[in-house]
Structures are given as structure tokens and as C-alpha cells.
Amino acid sequence: MGATVLGIIGCGNISDAYLKGGARSQLVRVKSVADLRPEAAEAQAAAYGVQAVPIEALLADPEIEIVINLTVPLAHGEVSRRIIAAGKHAYSEKPLAGDFADGKRLMDAATAAGLLVGCAPDTFLGAAHQACRHALDSGAIGAVVGGAATVMSHGMEHWHPNPEFFFKRGGGPVLDMAVYYVTALVNLLGPVGEVTAIASTATPTRTVSSEPNRGQVITVEVPTTVNGILRFASGANIALSASWDVWKHRRLPFELYGTEGSLLVPDPNFFGGEPMATQRDGAWAPIAIADRPFGIPNRVTRTGANVADYRMLGVLDMACAIRAGRPHRASGAMALHVLEILEAFATASREGRHVRMTTSCERPAALGTGSDESVFG
Ligand SMILES: NC(=O)c1ccc[n+]([C@@H]2O[C@H](COP(=O)([O-])OP(=O)(O)OC[C@H]3O[C@@H](n4cnc5c(N)ncnc54)[C@H](O)[C@@H]3O)[C@@H](O)[C@H]2O)c1
Structure with a gap:
């Protein structure tokens, strides 16, 4: 074909x-x-x-x-x-x-x-996140009870050529960046039951320092710091911090705490990385990702990091799913659930309450091991 x-x-x-x-x-x-x-x-x-x-x-x-x-x-x-x-x-x-x-x-x-x-995001189809999914599904850290996800920087106006949309409705660190973390969490833990949060906006305007719009002043219309809590249907209680008001920090992108140990999940903005796990309070040990496709670094970022970037996997999986008549993994149903969660952070903060989700979704099927795109079947 x-x-x-x-x-x-x-x-x-x-x-x-x-x-x-x-x-x-x-x-x-x-x-x-x-x-x-x-x-x-x-x-x-x-x-x-x-x-x-x-x-x-x-x-x-x-x-x-x-x-x-x-x-x-x-x-x-x-x-x-x-x-x-x-x-x-x-x-x-x-x-x-x-x-x-x-x-x-x-x-x-x-x-x-x-x-x-x-x-998108389809980064959860990458080697690192599939290896974490396999570790969790095979009970490596027991039942996940807690965790923390952190995505914080000083925003997009310092590098993106046209950063205005990031600070308007539909943008902000939650819709733009936390979307990777929440999608990765739903892939790992399943759907979310309720959300609460406190959101704030540090400055009413941002001044662009990237070319070609250097000096442009953008009026900020979205929260730029959000501290949220997600209670998953599984019972897991996860904290999430998303901010564009932070110049520097030393928090890890993603930690999950289970009844039998802990798991460090790599940055879900990319497809590779080095997951680590402990058994109870033992030493951290790496989780192998080499037996899975889409983990080898293939791009150097603007900050000089060597990362695995295989954006398009969600489309490849969808193309195979259409041919095979099976569900696709980076699905609109999961994205709609994730969008409801992301929007609920702002609602919870504005109204001072917990927001219950009206949507749910299946966890996407895990990918098998292999060396290339034949894993999509
Ligand atoms: N830039 C990144 O690193 C990055 C990474 C991951 C995801 N994304 C996402 O990808 C999307 C695009 O981001 P970008 O950085 O490429 O933005 P961009 O502003 O560089 O490009 C968007 C393009 O869409 C065109 N466009 C806008 N409205 C249109 C319409 N109604 N019909 C046809 N064309 C239209 C614009 O002319 C422009 O060329 C965003 O949703 C962003 O969140 C961006």
C-alpha cells in the first residue's frame, strides 16, 4: 500500500x-x-x-x-x-x-x-515516555500516589520570532507548555477526575527581545504562573507548576511517587531522555530506552541541548490506524480531555474551587519495542 x-x-x-x-x-x-x-x-x-x-x-x-x-x-x-x-x-x-x-x-x-x-503533543510516543509507561504498567514503583511536574522559564518573547499569540487567549504556559506534561500524565496514569489551582500574572505587559519584533510591547491576557493540583481517577494526587515568570530554577521536570518507589520522567517536550527509578529508598537506577524507537537525539536546541525530536509520530500512528481500523493514539478525545483539564486550572483559580471534569478518555495503547516506525503496525 x-x-x-x-x-x-x-x-x-x-x-x-x-x-x-x-x-x-x-x-x-x-x-x-x-x-x-x-x-x-x-x-x-x-x-x-x-x-x-x-x-x-x-x-x-x-x-x-x-x-x-x-x-x-x-x-x-x-x-x-x-x-x-x-x-x-x-x-x-x-x-x-x-x-x-x-x-x-x-x-x-x-x-x-x-x-x-x-x-499533538505526540512526545508520549517517544522512547523515554514509552519506557516509563512500561515501567509503571509492570509495577516498577507500585501504585502511583503522588507526583510533581514543573515547566518554568521566562517565556517566549526572548526567542520566538512572533511571540504575541503566546500571551493571548489560547496561549499562556498552561495551554502552551503544561499541555505536554498533562498529556504525558494521562498517557501514564489515565484520566483526571478533578483539578484545582491558583493562577497569577506577574506583569501586565511583556517586551519582545527577539528579532524581528524587538521592542514590541505585548499586553498579557492570560495567567503566566499557575500552581495546580490534579486528582486522577486512579487516585493519584499530582502537583503541577507552569510559569513564564521564572528566570532560573533547579526543579526536575517530572517526578512520580509510587507505593514501591519513585520514577523520574524526562522532559515531555521531547521524545528521549534518561528515565530513572528507585525501589523504595534504594539508589536511583536508569531505565533502558535503547530497545525502543524515537529516542536517539537528532536536533540541537537553541540553548545547545542535544534532543530527540520526532514530531509527526502522532500523524504516522494515525495514518496506520486509519489503514488498520484501530484507534489512533494521539487522539482528539484525549486532547479534548486534556484541554478541559488545562482550562479548569484558570476556572478553579478564578472561582476559588475544585473543578470536576465532564470528559474522560482511554489511555492510548502502549507501543511495543522495535527499532523503527514498524511499531505502528
Ligand atoms: N514553534 C514551536 O517551537 C512550537 C513547538 C510545538 C508546537 N507549536 C505549536 O504549533 C502551532 C504553530 O506555532 P508556530 O510557532 O509555527 O507559529 P507561527 O506563528 O510561527 O506560524 C503559524 C502560521 O500559521 C499561519 N496561520 C495563522 N492563522 C491561519 C489560518 N486561519 N489559516 C491558515 N494559516 C494560518 C500564519 O500565517 C503562520 O505562518 C501553535 O499551536 C504552537 O503552539 C509550536
Whole structure:
């Protein structure tokens, strides 16, 4: 069977990762790219040997089966609904939509049309997170009772070329960054029952120090520090700190505490890393990830770190799932549950209460061991 043909709408900063991921894979072929700014689509088309077309033409192309939505967060819901209305499966960058209500409208439209929605982050499909999932499922630390997730920095206006959207509705450290941690937690522990939080905004404006918009002053419309607590349906009680008001800190990204030991989970913004576990109060020992695909570093970040970045795995899995008639792992249902959780942090803080979730989801099936994308079956 031939490769699944893809289109991409949105040719900004993250589109390189998807175009590189598509070029690496035997399972898919990116045919066309489109953008509100035709010059952005033309530049990426020239760089990656694909074609730039108007958005309508991409949506009307009968050969394209899945359209990847890499537009800005507030456009995600509308653009993904247009993809569904065109009779194609949609795979969106995170968050699924600008808010939970919009995400629900999208999922209802897809269900009515009999089409699939997939959504980033797909980092939980990487070697490190699958190795952690296997460790938990095989009882390495017993039942998880607690944990802490931390994602804190001084924000996006120091590096992103167009950082305004990060500080508007649909952005903020929770929707933009904590989404990786909460998705990783749902993959590891299952759905969340309730959430509470205190949120704050350290400064009303941010001044851009990256090019080409250096000096631009952005009005902040979202909380930039959120300390939340998630009670999972399993009973696990996890603290999460997400902030763009922190210059430096020494907290680990992710710790889980079980009845029989503890687990250090690597940064869920990436696919690799070095998970560690203890038995009770014994010494920390590494958990091997070498027998799993998508863990070998393949990119140097702007801060010089050597990381494994295989964005696009969620699309590859979805393409295989469509062929095989099985559920896809980076699913819209999981993304909608995660979006409800993320939105609940702000609601809980504003209203001073615990917020119960109305959605739930299955944990995605674990990936087996192997050396390449054949693990998707
Ligand atoms: N940049 C990153 O490192 C990164 C990493 C992971 C995820 N993401 C996510 O990817 C998405 C895109 O981020 P980015 O950094 O590439 O943003 P960006 O601003 O660099 O690019 C977005 C592109 O979408 C286009 N666009 C906006 N609205 C559109 C519409 N309605 N129809 C068609 N095109 C439209 C814009 O013209 C622009 O070219 C965001 O949801 C972001 O959270 C970004």
C-alpha cells in the first residue's frame, strides 16, 4: 500500500519539524502546503520540495487524506473544522482548540462526519515516555500516589520570532507548555477526575527581545504562573507548576511517587531522555530506552541541548490506524480531555474551587519495542 498523502496548513516556525518528519518516513508523503500568507507556504514548499497551493485547493485535493493544522492556537478549531467539512481527517498542533467549547464543537463535527481528529503533543510516543509507561504498567514503583511536574522559564518573547499569540487567549504556559506534561500524565496514569489551582500574572505587559519584533510591547491576557493540583481517577494526587515568570530554577521536570518507589520522567517536550527509578529508598537506577524507537537525539536546541525530536509520530500512528481500523493514539478525545483539564486550572483559580471534569478518555495503547516506525503496525 502506498504512503498516506498529507497536506499542511500553517507554514510558520514549527512546520520545519513536520516537513522533516514527513521526509524521514516511509508511511506518509507531504504533497502540499498552504498558509494565510502565501509567501510562507512558498518558502517551505521550495525548501522541502513540496507544492504551495491556496488553502481551498489543498482542501479540495482528493489525493490528500490527512491535513495537518499548524496554525496559531486561536485558529485551530476553525481550521480543523474546515478540514473535516472538506471530508478529510484532521491532525492539529496543540492545543486542540482555543477553548474547551470550541474543541467540543470540533469533536462533534468530526464524529458526525465519521472522520478522525488527532492532536499533538505526540512526545508520549517517544522512547523515554514509552519506557516509563512500561515501567509503571509492570509495577516498577507500585501504585502511583503522588507526583510533581514543573515547566518554568521566562517565556517566549526572548526567542520566538512572533511571540504575541503566546500571551493571548489560547496561549499562556498552561495551554502552551503544561499541555505536554498533562498529556504525558494521562498517557501514564489515565484520566483526571478533578483539578484545582491558583493562577497569577506577574506583569501586565511583556517586551519582545527577539528579532524581528524587538521592542514590541505585548499586553498579557492570560495567567503566566499557575500552581495546580490534579486528582486522577486512579487516585493519584499530582502537583503541577507552569510559569513564564521564572528566570532560573533547579526543579526536575517530572517526578512520580509510587507505593514501591519513585520514577523520574524526562522532559515531555521531547521524545528521549534518561528515565530513572528507585525501589523504595534504594539508589536511583536508569531505565533502558535503547530497545525502543524515537529516542536517539537528532536536533540541537537553541540553548545547545542535544534532543530527540520526532514530531509527526502522532500523524504516522494515525495514518496506520486509519489503514488498520484501530484507534489512533494521539487522539482528539484525549486532547479534548486534556484541554478541559488545562482550562479548569484558570476556572478553579478564578472561582476559588475544585473543578470536576465532564470528559474522560482511554489511555492510548502502549507501543511495543522495535527499532523503527514498524511499531505502528
Ligand atoms: N514553534 C514551536 O517551537 C512550537 C513547538 C510545538 C508546537 N507549536 C505549536 O504549533 C502551532 C504553530 O506555532 P508556530 O510557532 O509555527 O507559529 P507561527 O506563528 O510561527 O506560524 C503559524 C502560521 O500559521 C499561519 N496561520 C495563522 N492563522 C491561519 C489560518 N486561519 N489559516 C491558515 N494559516 C494560518 C500564519 O500565517 C503562520 O505562518 C501553535 O499551536 C504552537 O503552539 C509550536
